[in-house]
Amino acid sequence: MKLREIRDSLQADVLWGEDLLENEVSYAFGADLMSDVLAFVKTGTILLTGLINSQVIRTAEMADVTAILFVRGKVPDGDIIDLARENSIAILTTKNTLFTTSGILYSCGLRGIEDDKI
Amino acid sequence: MGNIAYDFQIEKDDFERAGEASSKIKKILRQLGIDSGIIRRVAIAAYEVEINLVIHSLGGTISISIDPKSIMIIAKDIGPGIENVELAMKEGYSTASDKIREMGFGAGMGLPNMKKCADSFYIESIIGKGTIITMKMMLKDGE
Ligand SMILES: Nc1ncnc2c1ncn2[C@@H]1O[C@H](COP(=O)(O)OP(=O)(O)OP(=O)(O)O)[C@@H](O)[C@H]1O
Ligand SMILES: [Mg+2]
Numbered sequence: 001m002k003l004r005e006i007r008d009s010l011q012a013d014v015l016w017g018e019d020l021l022e023n024e025v026s027y028a029f030g031a032d033l034m035s036d037v038l039a040f041v042k043t044g045t046i047l048l049t050g051l052i053n054s055q056v057i058r059t060a061e062m063a064d065v066t067a068i069l070f071v072r073g074k075v076p077d078g079d080i081i082d083l084a085r086e087n088s089i090a091i092l093t094t095k096n097t098l099f100t101t102s103g104i105l106y107s108c109g110l111r112g113i114e115d116d117k118i
Numbered sequence: 119m120g121n122i123a124y125d126f127q128i129e130k131d132d133f134e135r136a137g138e139a140s141s142k143i144k145k146i147l148r149q150l151g152i153d154s155g156i157i158r159r160v161a162i163a164a165y166e167v168e169i170n171l172v173i174h175s176l177g178g179t180i181s182i183s184i185d186p187k188s189i190m191i192i193a194k195d196i197g198p199g200i201e202n203v204e205l206a207m208k209e210g211y212s213t214a215s216d217k218i219r220e221m222g223f224g225a226g227m228g229l230p231n232m233k234k235c236a237d238s239f240y241i242e243s244i245i246g247k248g249t250i251i252t253m254k255m256m257l258k259d260g261e
Binding site: 032033034035036038039043051053054055056058059061062063064 | 133134136137140141144161164165166221222223224225226230231
């Protein structure tokens with residue numbers, strides 16, 4: 001699924017990465033604990049999280065996460081957006097909760113990372 | 119490719135800079151043209167160990183050395199040590215406070231993640247002295 005389709009289906013705002021909206025992701029993963037992210041995600045993933053500190057970007061950087069979608073209307077500080085830019089990680093924000101966001105993306109065809117596929 | 123080595127000083131409770139060492143390590147490996155799957159494993163393991171030094175230790179160093187056959191990461195801290203290493207290695211075991219959990223850590227997955235990412239993993243800890251973790255990742259065909 002293209003980041004552009006994700007943005008459109010959630011009416012999300014792009015905080016950084018307008019030029020990256022043609023990029024594709026194969027999976028979504030939702031978590032607020034970063035070691036869970038590091039344990040589960042594969043490349044080609046969009047991370048859904050309500051956490052907005054710099055460690056979210058660092059985690060995404062280490063795990064080669066394609067994009068981060070902040071839920072519940074969260075918007076990180078400018079220096080955190082800068083860190084995402086330095087690492088070419090697209091960041092979006094949606095007013096939806098994690099559950100609703102997941103449901104919308106699932107109904108659009110995006111899938112989670114299942115244990116047996118890791 | 120000759121042998122390359124770097125040391126990074128990690129300060130206790132320095133959340134501002136936490137992750138910088140791992141970020142630098144990742145960039146160094148990318149410049150060396152190392153396979154991206156291996157870089158990802160090294161970066162994740164280095165980051166987990168770096169965050170542990172910031173959160174759980176009194177400070178320490180992370181050293182990385184790269185030779186034609188392998189990448190070695192050694193994390194050494196100055197205390198307080200881990201009382202029960204076997205327990206600490208269990209998925210889900212964490213002594214992190216609520217405050218740390220609010221920052222996104224404390225899943226109790228860091229040490230198991232490191233072990234999974236590394237081809238070999240050793241941990242040694244002495245209460246009152248500190249913890250040493252040694253991880254090695256093999257490079258394919260002397261990359
Ligand atoms: N360098 C260290 N010094 C002292 N104690 C440590 C150190 N590293 C880990 N520990 C102890 O081992 C426990 C398990 O570590 P682990 O990294 O697996 O989980 P965590 O750091 O608590 O949470 P997570 O890594 O998932 O965010 C920690 O909660 C802590 O009690
Ligand atoms: Mg940890």
